[in-house]
Amino acid sequence: MKTVVWLECVDGQPTRHAREAYALAVAAAEDAAHDVVAVQVASDGWIVEAAADALAQYMVESGAACLLLPSTVDGNDVAGRVAVRLSAGVVTQVVSMNADRSFEKLVFGDTIKTSVTAAGSVVVATVRAGVVAAFDGDIDVQTVVGASARVALVSAQPRTKSARPAVESAAIVVAAGRGVGDDQGFAQVTELADVLGAAVSGSRPATDAGWIEPAQQVGQTGKTISPDLYVAVGISGAIQHVAGMRSSRTIVAINTDAEAPIFDIADYGIVGDAGTVVPALIDAVRGRK
Amino acid sequence: MRVAVLVKQVPDSWAVKRLRADDVRLDRDACDRVLNDLDEYAIEQALVWQETLGAEVVLISMGPAVAEEALRRGLSMGADSAVLVSDSALAGVDVFGTAQVLAAAVRHVAPDVVLTGVASTDGATGVVPSMVAEMLGWPGLTRALSVELGDGRVIVSRESDYESVTLNAALPAVVSIADHINTPRFPNFKGIMAAKKKVVEVLTLADLGLAIESARAVAVGSDDVPTRVAGPKVVDTGGDSVSALVEFLDGRGLLSEVRS
Numbered sequence: 001m002k003t004v005v006w007l008e009c010v011d012g013q014p015t016r017h018a019r020e021a022y023a024l025a026v027a028a029a030e031d032a033a034h035d036v037v038a039v040q041v042a043s044d045g046w047i048v049e050a051a052a053d054a055l056a057q058y059m060v061e062s063g064a065a066c067l068l069l070p071s072t073v074d075g076n077d078v079a080g081r082v083a084v085r086l087s088a089g090v091v092t093q094v095v096s097m098n099a100d101r102s103f104e105k106l107v108f109g110d111t112i113k114t115s116v117t118a119a120g121s122v123v124v125a126t127v128r129a130g131v132v133a134a135f136d137g138d139i140d141v142q143t144v145v146g147a148s149a150r151v152a153l154v155s156a157q158p159r160t161k162s163a164r165p166a167v168e169s170a171a172i173v174v175a176a177g178r179g180v181g182d183d184q185g186f187a188q189v190t191e192l193a194d195v196l197g198a199a200v201s202g203s204r205p206a207t208d209a210g211w212i213e214p215a216q217q218v219g220q221t222g223k224t225i226s227p228d229l230y231v232a233v234g235i236s237g238a239i240q241h242v243a244g245m246r247s248s249r250t251i252v253a254i255n256t257d258a259e260a261p262i263f264d265i266a267d268y269g270i271v272g273d274a275g276t277v278v279p280a281l282i283d284a285v286r287g288r289k
Numbered sequence: 290m291r292v293a294v295l296v297k298q299v300p301d302s303w304a305v306k307r308l309r310a311d312d313v314r315l316d317r318d319a320c321d322r323v324l325n326d327l328d329e330y331a332i333e334q335a336l337v338w339q340e341t342l343g344a345e346v347v348l349i350s351m352g353p354a355v356a357e358e359a360l361r362r363g364l365s366m367g368a369d370s371a372v373l374v375s376d377s378a379l380a381g382v383d384v385f386g387t388a389q390v391l392a393a394a395v396r397h398v399a400p401d402v403v404l405t406g407v408a409s410t411d412g413a414t415g416v417v418p419s420m421v422a423e424m425l426g427w428p429g430l431t432r433a434l435s436v437e438l439g440d441g442r443v444i445v446s447r448e449s450d451y452e453s454v455t456l457n458a459a460l461p462a463v464v465s466i467a468d469h470i471n472t473p474r475f476p477n478f479k480g481i482m483a484a485k486k487k488v489v490e491v492l493t494l495a496d497l498g499l500a501i502e503s504a505r506a507v508a509v510g511s512d513d514v515p516t517r518v519a520g521p522k523v524v525d526t527g528g529d530s531v532s533a534l535v536e537f538l539d540g541r542g543l544l545s546e547v548r549s
């Protein structure tokens with residue numbers, strides 16, 4: 001059996017999320033009869049169409065039984081298209097894979113874990129970020145070329161590079177909600193993130209306020225993450241937010257409202273004003289060193 | 290100019306969702322049913338075109354007969370008419386089958402552009418828009434943060450994980466609308482009254498000339514994820530709570546990356 005992994009790249013380098021998908025495929029390939037092939041796609045068009053085109057063709061030619069992709073915005077789109085071309089089942093956001101091409105995934109805001117099997121000869125699956133350590137050895141990569149036939153790419157701009165870790169791969173994430181109040185409150189949250197070596201994230205009001213980009217938002221229409229530590233500052237814990245962070249290993253919440261639902265899932269809660277607690281916490285963390 | 294909007298009836302976001310023990314499918318009868326929140330942004334965009342371009346707005350859904358309630362909600366926002374594909378053979382259909390049915394319904398409606406939400410809040414896969422586009426052989430532009438029509442083309446800006454892109458494609462096309470793009474209107478009294486008289490065309494698979502194949506991806510088992518147990522909740526006065534928190538974090542080995 002052969003598994004193909006799409007190595008999504010930025011500046012020609014496979015992303016960490018893509019190397020995680022590769023690691024998952026390698027771990028599931030328990031014997032020598034099971035090949036894992038990493039494929040990257042070269043194109044000057046829109047990567048989604050180009051990758052769908054090239055990967056569908058590669059899957060057919062190689063007779064592979066499984067395609068894994070990172071569950072990124074583009075990975076998700078490519079998965080759907082390739083599944084249609086191959087008439088294959090598609091499973092999104094898997095957290096584990098077995099040698100028989102069955103998967104586990106979390107559904108309904110990470111409250112239920114299901115096992116999913118695919119009928120038919122081919123299955124396409126996207127792998128959630130952070131479920132396994134990224135493969136950090138050398139990966140033997142095949143490059144395929146794809147065309148973007150129906151959609152013209154007018155412009156592409158890399159997202160502004162941040163010195164901070166990315167939300168989806170950071171060990172620690174500090175997230176701001178409406179309760180941080182204003183730009184100054186948000187600046188304190190980013191300072192806390194920097195002191196902790198953390199990524200900066202937030203709830204939808206943080207996106208609406210322009211403090212974070214949509215791609216940094218956590219929740220139903222943002223990222224689903226499971227960092228070692230998630231610090232929620234001024235976030236109430238709405239179901240749409242919690243859907244994206246419930247599986248964090250440790251959750252800390254800072255909120256003025258002792259009844260805020262975020263406290264129900266927090267391993268440690270501070271009932272207090274972010275404007276007081278955050279600067280004090282920054283000092284205390286610095287002082288500990 | 291005709292705009293079709295693909296919508297879904299889903300359990301209320303706040304409902305506790307369970308999978309049935311016998312067939313590992315969502316127990317929809319145990320939840321209140323609502324129009325998928327994320328579809329309202331697509332309906333709102335279509336209604337903007339109804340106002341500015343005189344577009345006709347047709348809602349399309351697949352679901353049991355009660356899904357008509359979700360369509361009525363969209364009609365009361367201002368959509369002109371609706372199509373519901375309802376057939377007992379559709380119970381337990383997977384995303385592939387869903388996309389096949391929706392693509393067939395789109396062909397039936399023959400719109401110039403198809404809008405969708407970014408995902409349903411229950412299945413939450415987000416793959417249906419791309420799959421429908423691919424099945425139709427149309428351009429599929431997902432997660433639009435802005436969308437413009439002109440000269441038979443659609444221009445979309447979107448953000449992926451790593452870049453912001455602007456895309457341009459010929460109509461007909463499928464576009465999924467991000468929830469950051471607008472604020473959906475609330476149906477007013479006049480809209481609710483008008484919606485009662487609007488037509489909801491109900492179609493079976495036979496009407497669409499479609500036979501559904503067996504599901505390609507099947508949930509075969511499920512387990513509850515253990516609920517989280519709330520930890521200590523400390524009331525802060527003037528910043529006095531933080532040293533205990535630092536100790537707690539240190540105890541869990543979470544302060545190894547600390548920088549000054």
Ligand SMILES: Cc1cc2nc3c(=O)[nH]c(=O)nc-3n(C[C@H](O)[C@H](O)[C@H](O)COP(=O)(O)OP(=O)(O)OC[C@H]3O[C@@H](n4cnc5c(N)ncnc54)[C@H](O)[C@@H]3O)c2cc1C
Pocket residue numbers: 176177178179180181202203204205206217218219220221222233234235236237238239240241244254255256257260272273274275326327468
């Ligand atoms: C279709 C749909 C999709 C959505 N997707 C997402 C999503 O992906 N992500 C997301 O986050 N949301 C999403 N939402 C929005 C979600 O429903 C909530 O509205 C949102 O998460 C609330 O954000 P918040 O907690 O920052 O704000 P609020 O709910 O307003 O909470 C603010 C909190 O701050 C506290 N507070 C106030 N002042 C202070 C202070 N001085 N110090 C400390 N605490 C303070 C308050 O007690 C309160 O608990 C979605 C909604 C819909 C309808």
